[in-house]
Amino acid sequence: MGLPDNAIKESNYRIAAALQNTGYKLPGKKITINMAPADVRKEGSAYDLPIALGILSASGQIKTSQIGEYIIMGEIALDGSIRAIKGALPIAIQTLKDGFKGFILPKENAQEEAIVKGIDVYGVAHLNEVISFFEGKAKLKPMEVNTRALFEQKGKFSHLDFADVKGHATAKRCMEIAAAGGHNIILIGPRGQEKPCWPNAYLPFCHPLHFLRP
């Protein structure tokens, strides 16, 4: 309960299958999962993993006291592997603010999250990894990213260059002023005038075509 959307309502099927496939089971009782606060809508499949771990820990199948110290998010596939989620970066920033110990999330999202300094980010690929982490059987390695380095390997700015534009001195000047002051700009021109460039300016877009040549 707690205003879940359809993706969350269906998560009990995913969790049941995943638990069975990893050697655990759903307790044969009625389970109530309360997603608080009750009046905010919850959406998406990212709650599969926390719900599954909650069930395991409440039914005594895993014994740990640490589970409350981590933010856990992830979608579970039927075989227990963990799939990517949306909106992981804002969650990570909130994790830091709320003073949690770490953030456990799908491996595919880990790169995106590790940008946030000050928390440990653990990327996991399978439900088993998370369970053995909480049971103390295995350790997870925090993901490390050098944000500076990531930011600095910028690569090329753009394939398109103003050098290929013939004439249009005022339009170019206008663009320069707009870029310098962050101004909004409108270009009014007769048909076909906005595309005045040599064909080779479009070459970068043509490369995939070469692939088709015998």
Next chain:
Amino acid sequence: MLAKRLPSILPPLTLSEALETTKIHSVLGRVKERGLIHQRPFRSPHHTISDVALVGGGTYPQPGEISLAHNGILSLDELPEFKRTVLEVMRQPLEDREVTISPARFTVTYPSSFMLVASMNPSPSGYFDTGTHTPIETRRYLSKLSGPLLDRIDLHNEVEPVPFEDLAKKQLGESSESIRERVTQARKRQQERFLKRPHLHYNAQMNANELRLFCALEKEALHLIKNAMKTLGLSARAYDRILKVARTIADLENSKAIHKNHVTEAIQYRSLDREGWMN
């Protein structure tokens, strides 16, 4: 297209800007293996776009195109073809640089500080001359753009056909890299000027108060702008825009004061305000 080349002359993203933009793209699950968005986004939605897709919304409120273009460019091609309501909902975020969406129960605020780059034809047929359609048709076409929207656009540029001699020239134009160098320098000067005002990053963000403070005109320039407003029939809003643009032109030339020639150039870029064009 000219607009598509604009990102090539913009100053590079700062780390904090990159984080802000990545956050929004992360909400939609569009970051994945790239990790960090390090280029200014360039969004160019088709003109059939709906209000919700542009500004964001839905039962589970998602950011729209204007938020995805945060710290980058929103390019709207064929501006009068967009639905009028779509253009009108964009007005508030253009001014406030953030958008507040309140579907049913709760409200969400997404940042939307973007540069609008619009393009349009001068008439429904696509040409300057009005031989193929009536003046009424032209007026209907242009009336899609409301005054308040145009007021939020600082620079109007009429792109003229390129003479054959220019098209046939082998010589290349100035490269984006050297233009970017000048742009980055001009931005630095603005940041130094706005050091004590953390909400201000560039000239276009100045409000009326800050305009008075940072864009004082010389006597000669003041006289010129007074004359221009009278003869060209410019509005008070246009006056503010001219001041901002003149400030940027002066920054590009590394000039502390705004001179007469800066103002003259800025007035040139208000062609849609002038009498006879739109009305």
